[in-house]
Amino acid sequence: MRAATLNLIQALREPAALAHLPGPAWAPLLQSARRCNLIGALAVRSAEAGLALPPPIARHLKGARQVAERQRLSVRWEVAELQRVLGPLGVPVLLLKGAAYVMHDDGLALGRMFGDIDILVPQPALGDVESTLMQAGWFSAKVDDYDQRYYRQWMHEIPPMTHVKRGTVLDVHHTILPLTSRHAPDPARIIARARPVSTGSVVHVPALEDLMIHSLVHLMHEGELHNGLRDLHDVDEMARRFGSDAGFWGRLVEHAAGNDLAQPVAYGLTLVQRVFGTVVPEPVLPTLHPGPLPAWLWPLYRRALGEPEGAVDALAALTVYIRAHALRMPPRLLSRHLAIKAWRGLMPERESRPVPEI
Amino acid sequence: MTDNPAATSGRAVPDIVLEIPPFHVRVRSPLPAVHAHLNLFYPLQARPAAGKYVDFDVALLPGRGVRRWWRPQCRFALDGDEPFYPLSAGQAAPMFEWGMNWCVAQRPLGHLVMHAAVLAADDRAIMMPGFPGAGKSTLCAALALFDGWRLLSDELAILDPADGQLIAHPRPISIKNASIDIVGAFPGARLGPVYRDTRKGDVCHVVPPPSAMVDAQRRARVAWVVFPRFDATAEPLCEEISRVEAFTLISEQSFNNERMGQLGFQALCGLLDGARCWEIRYRSTEEALALVRRIQENP
Numbered sequence: 001m002r003a004a005t006l007n008l009i010q011a012l013r014e015p016a017a018l019a020h021l022p023g024p025a026w027a028p029l030l031q032s033a034r035r036c037n038l039i040g041a042l043a044v045r046s047a048e049a050g051l052a053l054p055p056p057i058a059r060h061l062k063g064a065r066q067v068a069e070r071q072r073l074s075v076r077w078e079v080a081e082l083q084r085v086l087g088p089l090g091v092p093v094l095l096l097k098g099a100a101y102v103m104h105d106d107g108l109a110l111g112r113m114f115g116d117i118d119i120l121v122p123q124p125a126l127g128d129v130e131s132t133l134m135q136a137g138w139f140s141a142k143v144d145d146y147d148q149r150y151y152r153q154w155m156h157e158i159p160p161m162t163h164v165k166r167g168t169v170l171d172v173h174h175t176i177l178p179l180t181s182r183h184a185p186d187p188a189r190i191i192a193r194a195r196p197v198s199t200g201s202v203v204h205v206p207a208l209e210d211l212m213i214h215s216l217v218h219l220m221h222e223g224e225l226h227n228g229l230r231d232l233h234d235v236d237e238m239a240r241r242f243g244s245d246a247g248f249w250g251r252l253v254e255h256a257a258g259n260d261l262a263q264p265v266a267y268g269l270t271l272v273q274r275v276f277g278t279v280v281p282e283p284v285l286p287t288l289h290p291g292p293l294p295a296w297l298w299p300l301y302r303r304a305l306g307e308p309e310g311a312v313d314a315l316a317a318l319t320v321y322i323r324a325h326a327l328r329m330p331p332r333l334l335s336r337h338l339a340i341k342a343w344r345g346l347m348p349e350r351e352s353r354p355v356p357e358i
Numbered sequence: 359m360t361d362n363p364a365a366t367s368g369r370a371v372p373d374i375v376l377e378i379p380p381f382h383v384r385v386r387s388p389l390p391a392v393h394a395h396l397n398l399f400y401p402l403q404a405r406p407a408a409g410k411y412v413d414f415d416v417a418l419l420p421g422r423g424v425r426r427w428w429r430p431q432c433r434f435a436l437d438g439d440e441p442f443y444p445l446s447a448g449q450a451a452p453m454f455e456w457g458m459n460w461c462v463a464q465r466p467l468g469h470l471v472m473h474a475a476v477l478a479a480d481d482r483a484i485m486m487p488g489f490p491g492a493g494k495s496t497l498c499a500a501l502a503l504f505d506g507w508r509l510l511s512d513e514l515a516i517l518d519p520a521d522g523q524l525i526a527h528p529r530p531i532s533i534k535n536a537s538i539d540i541v542g543a544f545p546g547a548r549l550g551p552v553y554r555d556t557r558k559g560d561v562c563h564v565v566p567p568p569s570a571m572v573d574a575q576r577r578a579r580v581a582w583v584v585f586p587r588f589d590a591t592a593e594p595l596c597e598e599i600s601r602v603e604a605f606t607l608i609s610e611q612s613f614n615n616e617r618m619g620q621l622g623f624q625a626l627c628g629l630l631d632g633a634r635c636w637e638i639r640y641r642s643t644e645e646a647l648a649l650v651r652r653i654q655e656n657p
Contacts, residue, residue, distance in 0.1 A: 027384075027412040031437045056382075056411040063466030070619045354443055354557065 005229070005306035008032040011042060012233060013277055015049035026057050035307050036229045040068040040111030068111045075102045078117055078168055083203050085136040091125040092191050093203045096173065096214055100205045101234065103197045108241065109234055115227075116160065116169035120187055123174040130158060130172065137164045176214060177221060185259040190214070193255070208245075209252040212238045216268030217261050221324050225317065228305045229275070235268065236276040249284050262288045271301055375410060376403040379574040380516070380525050382410045383458070387418035387450070389432060395451035398550050399530040399563060402571050414461045418450050436461055452553050452561050455532060462514055462527065463613035469525070470622045473611040474515040476524050476578070477507035479654065483524050483578035485515055486586055487611045493588030493646075496537040499564050500643045501650065503544050509570040510578060519625035523577035528570035530563035538562045540643065582653055583608070583635040586646065595639040596649045604635035
C-alpha cells in the first residue's frame, strides 16, 4: 500500500489527529481520498471530530459533502421511482449496498459517493422485473453477446441497466453470488428478514447484519478492488455504529453460517480489523472460521487495496482478480473466461474522452 | 521557473505552483511550449512549489512510446489520472487551458460554475453567458482592453452561494478563428501563438490587462447579464429580457447546477435578483461597446 493510502486510512481511523497534520501533507491526503472514493467519508469524519480546517482545505471537503448529499437525494428519488414502477408487480425488491445504506438509517454512510443502484429480486420474477423496467425507460447498456451470456448463464445479476433520461445505472441481482460460485447462499432468507423502506412499499432494506454480510461477501468475491477500501470503510462504519447493539454479532454469525457465507465473512472481517482497527468481539471470528486464517490473505490484500503502485502490487491485484473469479466459477469456465477477458484487455475500450474545448 | 525533482516520478521535470485565484495549481511539464505559455500568460502567478495547499495537481506530459517522437502527442493529467485522449504535441498549451477549465468546472468546491465571461467596473459585474459563436470572448477582450473593465474570467463564472458574489479567476482570454484577426488589431492587445486546426479551428490567447491579477481577490456582484450576439448582417438591437428567460438560458450554460441541486438553484435566483438582463445584437465591436455603455448607464 502506498504511504499516501496508509495516511488516508490513519486519518479515517483517527480524524482528531488531522488537527496537527502539516500543511504540505494535505494535498496528497485529499488526492488519495479522491482516488479511493473516500473524500466524502473523510469530510464526515473530520466534521464529526469537530475540526476547524483551514478554508482552502475545508472547501474541498465541503464540496465533496455537497455532492454526497445531492447523491443521497437522487438515490431517494430512484427508490421512489422503483416503488412506482415495480410496485404493481407485488414482488419484494431488496436494496443492496449504497442505496440500502441511504434508506436504512439517516446517518449511515453519510458522505459516501455512489456509482450505481443495486437491487435484488426473487429469481422467478426476474423476467417480469426486467421487462417492466424496460417499459419505464431503463435499457441494457452496450454489452456484446459474450457479456450477455456471461451475465445471464453464470452471474448473479443481469447486465447493468441505464435510465434513458436520468442516466442512473441499475444493477439487478437475483442472488447474492454468481450461480457458478463455490458458496450458494439462499437470497430468500435475506429477503425474509428485510423490512420495507416505508409501510406498504415493495422496496426493502436488508437487516443490518445481512447488510454487513453482503458488503463483506461482495468484497471478498469482487475481482476489482478499485472501491475495496471504500467498501471496507462501509463495514467499519457499520461495526462502529451497530456493533454495540445487543445481539448484533450473534445474529451476524448465525445469518452468515446459516447461509453458507461463514468463510468469506470471516476473511472480510479480518481485513477490516487489520485495515481500520475495527473492533470485532473475541468469539466472532473463531466461531465463523475454526482454525487459523490463511497466511496469504493479509499480505495479498495489503498490496492490492487502495492505490496499487508498482509491479508487485499489480501482481497482487491480478491474483485477487483471479482468486475472486476462481470463487465465482469452476476451473474450466474460469480459464475460458479469463482468456477471453485477457484477449479483450489487449484492445481495451478507452475510458478517457476528448478534452472539452471551451 | 524552477527545476525541482518531482517527488512522485523520481525524474527531474520542471515543477511550479501557480497562484491562479482562487486556486493554487501545480504544473509539471517537460514540454517547452507549456513553459513558454506560462511565462507569457502567468508571469505574476508563479510561486514556490512548497507551502500552499495545491487545489489541482496538473501535468502536461509527452506521448507514450513512439508517440514521443513520431507524430508526437501530449497528455493532460490531473492527480496522476488522464481524463482525456492525448492531443498532438503542438496543442499542449491550449490543452493546459482546456484542461484547467475542466478542472474548475468538474471539481466540487461548493461553487456554482457557469460558462460565461465576467468583467467588473468597481464591484459591479457584467456577466455574458457563452453560446458558441456568439462573440462573447471578442467582446470580453474589447471591454477589458478599451473600456477599463476588470477581467474576472473569460470562460468561467464562479459563483459563491455563501455571499452571492462572483469570484475572479484571471486567465488568458481565449479567442478563435475570425476573432483572432479582430482582437489582434486592437491597439495594445498582446496575443500568444496561434494554434491551428484544433477541433474548434484556430485558437489563440490574449494577455489580460494587469488589473485582472492585481485585484483578483476582489469579488463582484452581478449587475448586468448580457447575452451578446455578433451578426454582421442584422440591425443592432438592445432589448431587456425577463429574469425568468435569463435563468433558463444561464441554466443551459451551467456546468454543475445538477450536482449543486437546490443550493445552486437558490444561488442563481439570488444572482438574478440584483441584475437586469439584456440581449444585444451588433455588427461590429464598436457597436457592441456602445450598447454595453448604454446598458451600464441605464438608470
